[in-house]
Structures are given as structure tokens and as C-alpha cells.
């Protein structure tokens with residue numbers, strides 16, 4: 255079962271022991287991108303590598319009730335096991351937890367050892383294999399925003415340092431406790447490719463940029479980054495959230511993805527000084543693919559009922575399905591760099607997306623665009639929220655899930671097993687949301703009706 259032979263495991267163990275590590279945290283992303291994990295004593299690592307770690311095959315939502323949500327082959331099959339195999343090539347000491355090293359886990363079917371259909375890492379690999387068949391090697395640069403919250407003194411959470419006018423600042427004005435400096439140094443030591451960090455548009459909102467790389471590494475690093483940020487905030491008695499739109503009086507948090515494709519020699523295939531807009535045909539076709547599949551992409555890049563509250567005119571989050579040259583109001587922005595930096599920036603995703611699914615879906619849509627060979631419409635100029643010009647993105651998760659189900663070209667690339675599980679989990683979420691009576695309803699109706 256182990257991808258590592260016993261000698262390799264022994265070598266890793268010797269190195270870990272020499273570094274004072276006695277526990278290995280094996281973490282895997284579930285379908286919705288939550289980090290599920292088990293702490294394994296170092297002496298038990300050979301057994302974990304040989305047999306894998308058993309988890310029950312289900313997706314849990316993270317409400318206070320912590321209910322199990324049915325996914326096909328999960329609850330309906332009596333909650334059988336999935337098996338999680340440590341990937342020792344991803345081992346890294348946890349900078350803030352002496353004696354603990356962390357690695358990622360591969361989710362496999364215990365009977366066959368084959369990737370489980372809801373393993374987001376394998377789903378991404380399978381899309382990348384299809385890209386490789388066409389000579390494309392996606393390069394991805396992730397940007398994640400989050401809100402930091404602190405206890406409000408009455409059991410809830412309020413935004414940390416909610417002062418206005420802090421966008422693009424660093425330092426004590428917006429961060430009286432130096433959270434960002436501390437966090438940046440820790441995530442650097444976690445080796446997730448952090449570059450820089452700053453305060454974002456809203457008080458308490460922070461962005462940390464990660465370096466670009468091949469798509470699996472970009473997804474691994476985004477996933478580990480999110481888990482680290484949440485853990486580090488907990489260490490400070492705070493809550494970091496990657497929820498799309500946590501506050502009514504603030505904007506949302508994006509997960510912008512920069513995408514280009516290298517050829518087999520490592521040259522950026524999106525650059526062409528003689529092409530329209532200085533972009534190659536492949537780049538323009540990729541833009542057309544992302545636009546064509548945008549309603550279905552929303553289901554994976556904006557995967558919660560809350561995600562759709564981030565969209566809107568005048569928000570810096572997109573609202574319409576369009577593209578523009580260095581235009582931040584467009585869903586697809588082409589940054590001004592060309593040459594090796596030629597790329598598209600998809601601004602659709604919000605920070606709640608599972609990075610593996612978001613990157614898999616985006617590269618799949620770009621590949622479909624390259625295969626279809628269509629040109630995008632003329633790019634947007636100026637104000638990007640004019641509904642007379644472009645179609646509006648889905649306005650609810652339910653509409654996006656329907657668009658995903660209808661987009662068979664995309665779901666063929668993502669796989670049937672995954673699509674069925676994802677739709678069933680997410681439709682259950684929509685259903686739970688519709689049944690839930692909110693504070694807004696009480697305020698709106700209870701006094702007058």
C-alpha cells in the first residue's frame with residue numbers, strides 16, 4: 255500500500271528523530287477542502303505507511319452539530335473506510351509546534367489502493383494529465399485573503415482592528431498586535447512559498463501572496479497555508495476565516511488564481527508579442543474557455559451559499575462573466591506583464607474554495623477552451639459592471655450547481671464519481687440553508703407580521 259519502501263520510511267524517521275520530532279501530523283483535504291488529520295507517533299509511522307490510516311468515508315459539515323452529510327458511497331453504504339497514506343515527500347516541521355512535523359496524505363480506496371473518487375489531489379492530477387496530453391503544463395499563482403476575528407466578549411466574534419482606510423498598509427496602524435509579521439514568518443518556515451503580506455480593503459482583512467508553481471504544488475501550498483493561518487490564529491485566541499463574505503459591512507475574501515501554461519521546455523505558451531493583446535492563441539482560447547464554463551466553475555470556486563453574497567457591482571469581486579486588460583472589475587483580468595509573466599488572473603474564486611477543486615476546474619476550463627479554439631469577445635474597457643454588456647454570474651449556489659451538472663464537457667474531465675458526491679453534498683447544504691430560520695428573517699418579519 256505504501257508509496258514509500260521501508261528503507262525510505264526509515265531514512266525519514268531517522269532524520270525526523272534527529273530533528274527532535276516525535277509526532278507526524280498526516281493531513282488530507284476532504285471534498286470541501288477542510289483539513290482532516292491524525293497525529294501519528296513517530297514509531298508508528300512505518301505501520302501508517304504500510305497500511306494507511308483509516309478514516310470513515312463521509313463528509314462532515316462543520317456546524318456545531320457536526321452532522322455527517324451523505325455522499326454517495328458514504329452514509330448510504332454504512333460509512334465504510336477510506337484509507338489515507340502519508341506522502342513523506344511533503345514532510346515539513348511545524349514551525350509553531352516543536353516536536354511535530356506535518357505531511358499530506360493521499361486518499362485511497364482500502365480495497366484496491368486506487369485513488370478514491372473524492373480525493374481532490376488525485377482529481378487535480380487527472381485533469382493535469384489531460385492537459386499534458388495536449389502539451390500544456392499549467393502554472394498557477396494563488397492569492398488568498400482572509401479575515402482575522404477576535405472574541406467580542408459575549409461569545410461571538412468581531413473583526414480584529416476594524417479601522418477603515420487600511421488597504422495596502424503594513425504595520426501597527428491596522429495590526430496593533432503584529433499578527434501579520436508573526437504569521438508571515440511562520441508560513442515562510444512552513445515552506446508554502448509565501449512572498450509578502452498586507453492589509454486588504456477592510457479592517458481585519460489580510461492578504462498573503464504565494465509564489466507561482468506547477469498546479470499540484472500551488473494547490474498543496476494553498477491548502478497548507480489555509481490550515482496554518484487558522485491554526486496560528488487559534489494560538490492567538492483568534493479566529494481566521496476564509497469564508498467568502500463573513501460581514502455585512504465589509505467586502506468579501508477572494509481566491510484569485512493566476513494561470514499560464516508552460517510547454518515541455520518550460521517556455522510560457524501564453525506569451526506572443528505578435529498575437530492580439532500580446533497574448534498567444536492558446537492564452538486567448540484559455541480565456542474563452544474560462545468565460546464559456548464560468549457558470550459551472552462558480553460551483554467549485556464559489557462553493558457555499560455564502561459565496562454569492564460576495565459578488566456584486568462595485569465590489570472588486572466579479573459580477574459579470576467578462577474579461578479585461580488590467581481591469582480589476584472584470585472576472586478575468588490580464589495583468590500587464592508579458593514575456594515569461596504573461597498570464598490570466600481569474601478573480602472569480604473566493605477564499606472558501608477547496609484549492610484542489612478550484613485549480614482543477616480552472617485548468618480544465620482553460621484546456622476545454624484551447625481544444626475548442628474559440629476567440630474571446632472584445633475585452634471590457636473601463637467600468638466592469640454593466641449588465642447590458644455581459645451575462646451575470648449565477649446568483650445562488652443552487653443555480654451554480656445546476657450549471658455544473660449541465661456542463662458535461664467539464665464534468666467529464668472532473669469525473670463522474672467526484673461530480674455525484676460533490677453535487678449531493680452541496681445540494682444537501684442548500685437544502686439545510688433553506689430550512690434554517692435566520693436572524694434577518696426574524697428582524698424583517700417578526701415585528702410587523
Ligand SMILES: NC(=O)CC[C@H](N)C(=O)O
Pocket residue numbers: 399454455505506507508509564569570571572582601
Ligand atoms: N485587492 C483586491 O483585488 C480585492 C479583492 C476582493 N476582496 C475579492 O473578493 O475578490
